Amino acid sequence: MIRNVTVLGSTGSIGCSTLDVIGRHPDRYRAFALTAASSATKMAEQVLQHQPLYAVMLNPSAAVELQALLPADCPTTVLSGADAIAEVAAHVDVDMVMAAIVGAAGLIPTLAAARTGKRVLLANKEALVMAGPLFMAAVRDGGAELLPIDSEHNAIFQSMPASYQGDFGQHGIRKILLTASGGPFRGWTAEQLQDVTPAQAVAHPNWSMGQKISVDSATLMNKGLELIEACFLFNCQPDDIQVVVHRQSVIHSMVQYCDGSVIAQLGQPDMRTPIAYGLAWPQRIDAGVKNLDLFEIARFDFETVDDATFPALTLARRAFAVGDTMPAVMNAANEIAVEAFLQEQIGFNRIPSLVAQVMDSHTPRVIHQLDDVLEADDWARQQARQYLHSSVNEVGL
Ligand code: NAD
């Protein structure tokens, strides 16, 4: 049976890797709908190759551009807007949804996929961080299957017992060992970080990824988001998770058991491995990834995190401990800070300090419904912009 897949964020790094895996298995998967924000040229290429039923652009003018790039007899229906993106995620004929939109924008369509009982392949960690309890409830109530695609969480999933139902004690689990490459500035001092450029920050030593997650990896906010992501996915607390810097990015994470065993998943730093795992689970399919050569790697190094120089992980622990709307606020402030850094409006060290400033001024509210999350997200963005504006003015004076 061929399974229909909607790829949210198909023109991005994860989206392209997903289409690469799907393209290797036409007998198993079909790209049902592809969605993107504004890159019409890339989308046109993907439409011609994969012939989805729908191609949706967030931006209406990009949809017009896309339509003009497609031949008149192209069977793909071109749509536009955020509502249409959520509709193709929840479409009755869809079996699986790859959630690979970057940032908070992915929340609504990913939630729509969960509520309608799809297999959700979750790359968009920000959606889970913002709305963890709401999202996990939607997965349960909608009868969805949630498969983590983030390489660490995919590794943890693979290293957990197949019957794991959210209780460490029942399975003799002591700890999750969440690995981190340390990013491009591992070992640097706060002083050295002051003058780093966006180009330096997005040049990750091991992984090729979108700009936002690359900056998050450099600040270690990516690990902070992943810590919260793991707490929601595996129903545990930050104290159950130890972050281990492992610069080779070959061990993608581990689970430690009470009998002294540690089970790890190893692989190339290539997202097609977790993507293929999520698509085929519980089976395995070829992902187009070259075999791991342990002699080529030769050694594994492990270090602790320098929390003083990279405060993002501490912020994430605090956000999760406070709970309610605080993780959403942390995430939104970080998105604004990363954008400002990429536009060279602020320095690298200002990213975590701006996030901390916004978190300090937030009074958390209980999340009852999606609107509570969206309001907190909106509030944090406005607050972050306001602080940015006043600090830019101060510098100007
Ligand atoms: P990317 O920037 O390369 O791609 C983002 C995609 O989302 C693009 O297709 C873009 O058009 C679309 N998009 C952006 N803004 C949108 C909006 N407002 N509405 C609708 N669509 C929008 O990002 P990426 O690196 O592929 O990351 C995607 C997600 O996967 C992120 O949440 C990231 O944290 C997560 N992730 C990525 C990697 C990786 O290796 N790239 C690894 C683990 C997790």
Ligand code: MG
């Ligand atoms: Mg990751």
